[in-house]
Amino acid sequence: MKKIILIIISFIVLVIISITTYWNLPIEVTRKSDIKKGNKIIQNIETYQKTNGRLPENQNFKALEKLGFKFEDSVSYLNYTTDNKGNYELTYLEGFDGPYLMWNSKERKWTVDYPKIFK
Template sequence: MMKKAALFITSFFGIIISIIIYWKLPFEITRKSDIEFGNKIIQNIEGYQKKYGRLPERSDYKTLEKLGLSFKDPRIYLDYATDHKGNFELTYLEGFDGPYLLWKSTNRQWKMDFPEIYK
């Protein structure tokens, strides 16, 4: 009986320590697949911008789907927003409160922050 209790306690604390370590890892590690997917979308949007001289419209769902954004799959929560100056943001929306994982064309890097371009 003591061995089972010791095993349970050890396992419990092992799980707690693993969760704490995961929370402390940088987002570049914990969100690697999201960043890689986002980078493909960024390349596609920038290619569109070079070809047509403008960013795709946020309401042009057909074009955005061709560029890799999905509006049919609720598990993909990547939002695209533009401003009138030719800048755009990609934001992984999760929950109601930020900060969110996002990429801004003004600084060209992924970070945990709040969107600046509002719809």
């Protein structure tokens, strides 16, 4: 009986340590594939901006699809927003509440934060 209790306690401690370790890993490790996909889209957006002299419009789904966005029923898991100053933001939407994984063209880095540019 003592052996079973010791095994259960050891398992619970191991799970707690694993979860704590995962939470403290940098986003570059935990969200590597999302960041890699987002970086490709960022390169495509910047190429589009250099070629056309402006950012693609938020609702131009054909142009955004060519840049690498995936749309299902006009909704994207990766959200793209722009402001009138030539800045843009990519946000991975997950659920209703943030913070979200996002990239802002002003800061030029991936962060876990709330969107700063609104439609």
